[in-house]
Amino acid sequence: MSEAASTRVATSKRKTKSTTTSASTPAVASAGTSTTAGTNTTASTATNTPMSTAAGEDLLSSLAPLLHAWLPGRRWFAGKGQPVTHFSLVSATEILPARFAGTGPGLLHLLVRAHQPGLPTDAPGDCYQLLLGVRAMLPPRLAAARIGRVQDGPLAGRTVYEGLHDPRVAELLLERFRRPGTLGPLRFDGTTAIPAGLTPRLLDTEQSNSSLVYGDSHILKIFRRVFPGTNPDLELPLALSREGCRRVPAPVAWFEATTPQPVTLGVLQPFLRGARDGWQLALGALAAGRDFVPEARALGRATAEVHIALAAALPTPALSLSQTRQLADGMTGRLEAAAGAVPALVPYVPGLLTAFDAVAALGRGDSGCAVQRVHGDLHLGQTLCAEDGFWSLIDFEGEPARPLPERRRPQPPVRDVAGMLRSFDYAARSHRPWDDAWAARCRAAYCEGYAQAAGSDPRGEPELLRAYETDKAVYEVLYEARNRPDWLPVPMAAIQRLAAATD
Structure with missing residues (x-):
């Protein structure tokens, strides 16, 4: 989902x-x-x-x-x-x-x-x-x-x-x-x-x-x-x-x-009796005017632990030059299709394309991009917090609309990270007034928690992280335009930010 x-x-x-x-x-x-x-x-x-x-x-x-x-x-x-x-x-x-x-x-x-x-x-x-x-x-x-x-x-x-x-x-x-x-x-x-x-x-x-x-x-x-x-x-x-x-x-x-x-x-x-999903907990924190930084940091650690275990259990290949190009081309194709359906995207296409061009350039390096099995559709609604504060990840089906072979394909771990970062934005903008600073603190804490467990900060891969955030935001724009037009400003705010991040 x-x-x-x-x-x-x-x-x-x-x-x-x-x-x-x-x-x-x-x-x-x-x-x-x-x-x-x-x-x-x-x-x-x-x-x-x-x-x-x-x-x-x-x-x-x-x-x-x-x-x-x-x-x-x-x-x-x-x-x-x-x-x-x-x-x-x-x-x-x-x-x-x-x-x-x-x-x-x-x-x-x-x-x-x-x-x-x-x-x-x-x-x-x-x-x-x-x-x-x-x-x-x-x-x-x-x-x-x-x-x-x-x-x-x-x-x-x-x-x-x-x-x-x-x-x-x-x-x-x-x-x-x-x-x-x-x-x-x-x-x-x-x-x-x-x-x-x-x-x-x-x-x-x-x-x-x-x-x-x-x-x-x-x-x-x-x-x-x-x-x-x-x-x-x-x-x-x-x-x-x-x-x-x-x-x-x-x-x-x-x-x-x-x-x-x-x-x-x-x-x-x-069944994790008494556990509450991260989305509801985040909304509750916003409604109470409370920070969500400790929870976000713990979620980052939980995500990293799952990634580490998946890398140990299943193959971790590297993307070839052609595969990296295909990854960037797929993102570009989805952006172009979405811009054709949602005119509001069109002014931002040139800036967004730089994110995907940067991914294509990674394939020309000395070593390919490392990939592994990941969650594939990670966001706050796919997490559960037990009464003792222990976080679990659930629903590893991936995005159900995508073909099963694609969902089973190894991917860069930052794809999951990008999904969670977008989720913090969605939570913050579901509350009035919008609290972008709340989301920024959660995003930073999540990456810090991930780094504590994994030994590497996902922000250390800025090209991939920006590209996956952009790809996710493009999907969100298309979804909201078709199903919930009142929510379109939420992903469009991310589109504006990501299109401007060209450095």
């Missing part, structure tokens, strides 16, 4: 047929196909057989009219502004049999591609993970989760709804994590035993994913728009856990789809 979005409280390579519900060899299974010895008792006692490919396509065909109306309205749907022309099936799994459910719920797990105009005919649509509850009669308490009543097909006459809103369904999902193994195309894995009897509750801060808290001890993040490959929000916390880094909650369990290659679907981690 971007800093611009933080104030709101976050593809498979298979080619799909151009029909309403088809996909090439979709993986379709029922709970009866599980190879896990401890299959859910409700599922194992149902007299069902594995759902065939044809049955899965029939199922999607019957759900398509409801999905056309429901899916584009979800906060996590990425294709807003364009209609969905058709859906195609990647996989369908009955975690709890829906076709044979009586008064209790069924649970369908679907991976569905939403095809929209404007893409090449052979390009895959975005793939979404759906967890659909199925009931003959929907209780009043679940009315807000209702998607609609199915008119035909295998679920004719039944009501489907957003399954994560149903505590019974949420409990069942946790049971799958307590018994690792496979369920059709789904694989559940973990590192730590999970207690039984944890009461679930769905968080209402939905962004690019959905989250369930279990018993105030665990939190399950469900990724909604999914891509082939391991999600960094699983990969990096696992690597940090192996390094003994305590700054990031270690994954307890996770699940993925295996069709046609692994796709991370969800991660279960410890």
Whole structure:
């Protein structure tokens, strides 16, 4: 989730047929196909057989009219502004049999591609993970989760709804994590035993994913728009856990789809009960007229510790001349595109381009720019402070709108630093009157704290730091112009400062 979005409280390579519900060899299974010895008792006692490919396509065909109306309205749907022309099936799994459910719920797990105009005919649509509850009669308490009543097909006459809103369904999902193994195309894995009897509750801060808290001890993040490959929000916390880094909650369990290659679907981690996110703490300090310097310095130390652990756990290559040029070219391209969409940027383009030219010049030096795995979308809203003052970093998914290979690419550590520096500016300018001196003190303290832990001050790389701050501010300008015009002065103030910093 971007800093611009933080104030709101976050593809498979298979080619799909151009029909309403088809996909090439979709993986379709029922709970009866599980190879896990401890299959859910409700599922194992149902007299069902594995759902065939044809049955899965029939199922999607019957759900398509409801999905056309429901899916584009979800906060996590990425294709807003364009209609969905058709859906195609990647996989369908009955975690709890829906076709044979009586008064209790069924649970369908679907991976569905939403095809929209404007893409090449052979390009895959975005793939979404759906967890659909199925009931003959929907209780009043679940009315807000209702998607609609199915008119035909295998679920004719039944009501489907957003399954994560149903505590019974949420409990069942946790049971799958307590018994690792496979369920059709789904694989559940973990590192730590999970207690039984944890009461679930769905968080209402939905962004690019959905989250369930279990018993105030665990939190399950469900990724909604999914891509082939391991999600960094699983990969990096696992690597940090192996390094003994305590700054990031270690994954307890996770699940993925295996069709046609692994796709991370969800991660279960410890829930930091009583912790408050850095954004809210910063706003509280501003409202109280209190400085945030100690917290900013501690955040700098925490960031550096995470970077040090990531560098120890994963490769740390150096960018070649051509790669450094590509980095600068990418920033330049984003600036030019944003200036074409937001006229207010145009007068500042020449000054901003000097930041990217300076990065390109770095590639002509004797040694390449060092890069490593980083958080990728760091801001105050991605940090948590425990009651004892210990800071943690969360949400390593990166910017969800970017392709997964790009999010997994090693980057200069100052990218994370730049994101946090922009976050202090956003916090300061969300308060009236604007307190730029407050932000400047936080920025300095954060860099000082980082230097104390890392042994090097990020301000010692002025070209990279300015370039990444500029790139972030350009993104913010475009976002605010499109979504919150009243907030446009916030990033524009940074644009003016960065364009003038040409020395």
